[in-house]
Amino acid sequence: MSGDGSKRKRQRGKGDSGAGTQPARGKTVKEIAAAANVSVATVSRALQRPEVVSEATRQHIHEVVKRLGYTPNAQARNLRTARTRLIVALLPDIANPFFSEVIRGIEQVAHESGYSVLLGETQSSLVREQAYADMVAARQADGIITMSPRVPAIPIQGRLPVVNACEYVKDSQICSVYVDNVAAAATAVDYLVTLGHRDIAFIAGPPTSPICVDRELGYQRALQRAGIAINPVLSAIGDFSIEAGERAIELLLSRGQAFSAVFCSNDEMAIGAMRALSSHGLRVPEDVSVVGFDDIRFARYTLPALTTIAQPKNALGREATTMLIELLNDPAVPPRKRVLSADLVVRGSTAPHRP
Amino acid sequence: MSGDGSKRKRQRGKGDSGAGTQPARGKTVKEIAAAANVSVATVSRALQRPEVVSEATRQHIHEVVKRLGYTPNAQARNLRTARTRLIVALLPDIANPFFSEVIRGIEQVAHESGYSVLLGETQSSLVREQAYADMVAARQADGIITMSPRVPAIPIQGRLPVVNACEYVKDSQICSVYVDNVAAAATAVDYLVTLGHRDIAFIAGPPTSPICVDRELGYQRALQRAGIAINPVLSAIGDFSIEAGERAIELLLSRGQAFSAVFCSNDEMAIGAMRALSSHGLRVPEDVSVVGFDDIRFARYTLPALTTIAQPKNALGREATTMLIELLNDPAVPPRKRVLSADLVVRGSTAPHRP
């Protein structure tokens, strides 16, 4: 009986066989368990939930772990627990100072909560956006914070682990954190009105993004409130770059319609606008007041320093991350939109209108 | 006898038992294999090495995969293959425009090679640096690109999967990519000398970093070459921030030693210097010429535009990543130091000396 004595199973476990030249495999729980004379379960528990093992055992195991220099294999843990503690931060452009400050807020909260941040720069490419979203489907990341106005499709069932930061998607089940762009833009324009300006130009952002539409809306509302007619000749569109700000001013000036102030949809365009204005011999703020949006770090250091709407960049990142982590811990939390406040910061680029 | 007929093994595999409320488990190879009437091995092969399965089978499997919406679990794959295709980018501060452009280069190459980038902002904290390094030990990332002058300890045997970018560590087996800071700084100062300046101030960076020492060395060499005595009263130290540049100028001016030019160890301090100078009624470049280092994006847009040393930021990131990936593919490649060139970009902040 028992005719299977010869069934030579492959037994080249790491413990015995001669070849000491194996490729640098890390230590495993098994080895620690053996060295500490306990079971793998106990080792795992001593490391994960120290309160359930006896004081003596725990200390002993920790001592062995330290002595042998053991670090649990995160891949194995992740596979078993089905969590990666990784979140993807999707943004169009990391070199944009606005985003890089938001990212920093994301990184902070993530780190505090034991998560790490995977950088997903998309260059606004749908393909790349999708590629990062697929990492969630592949369980290589737990969730996504997206700073673009689109929410990528993730072929998983259940609630999408996605939070929208800075941007937001209308009518959706997606959590978002952003500022009230309409109100903020209106505040900026109100301020210009207060200073006596009536011919206020506007440099818009790409109309594909809802927040740009909102900023334009705010501009229009403020004008209406002040009884000023909206003049399309005083509007130009830019792509958020400094160069776009310059071009926009060129365009506005070429139209021949005078203006004594210009509200820009972001700081970089405002910086471009200031340059273009001064290269046309127009002084800021004496001849033209300029207001930006975002309050990037350099806004404070332009000459003159830029009056702008300060977005709580760090808080946007922090809040978005907090939301995402909440969502990851409990997929049943209801979708929320959180609106942070953005305040006008008056600096040197604005002055009372001089007729 | 045989008292084990009752040994109810837990059989709650996903196929049968009633509760349809299970928590959104993803599809597995097994299910695909079953649906396609092949073995798991064949499915895996069809996806990983399509050339080894027959044309018909491959098409059939792909069809099933698509129909059922299957995405292989990356954690499982990673565990098995012992690679994560993740690299950590360690940097002190993501909001620093210099680093964010380097990061972009890193992200690009990583993406081209099928890697993703884990953002490791350290705030120059050793603890956080180490925490990210430990992710490599925990096999949660394959390697590290560090932009700080330290190389964290990673308790793994064999070659450390680390590349140093922008900074470098002396006498080490670590791969690095950086510019010749001595030569670049000397070029900048040479240029000021050519313009007739002899009283050239210097704003140094934190002396803990070798590249700062190098920049100072370059400054000194250029002066020596020109037969100008090095005057310690004309040097100040800053921490790379705009404010530090302002403070440095205050300090230099307070010392009473006249200077007609100042070379700053980075652009942000140069921007601060320009502000401080003009708030003291000194015109740039008419009264004082200013040169920076890095050529961050805003350097082009200051008033006057900043003359500076252009570091190939994108290339630094790209090259570092290329090196790291090479190293990951073949740990036997010899350690290399790669020096990229940095060129002087002359803009408006420098002018001939006017006695």
Add this chain to the structure above:
DNA sequence: CGGTTTTATGTAATCCATTACATTGCGCTG
């Protein structure tokens, strides 16, 4: 002191894809 909790630990199943090795079937050659 027998019986019931509680506490500490062990055993083995599980997560899911990859892949070494085994097997099957077919075409080709001498």
Add this chain to the structure above:
DNA sequence: CAGCGCAATGTAATGGATTACATAAAACCG
């Protein structure tokens, strides 16, 4: 046609930790 080689596929071991369930030992209780 036996025999060999190659191509295609299958079976099951493997990676390393977590954890459900089982068990043993200790504490508690009337």
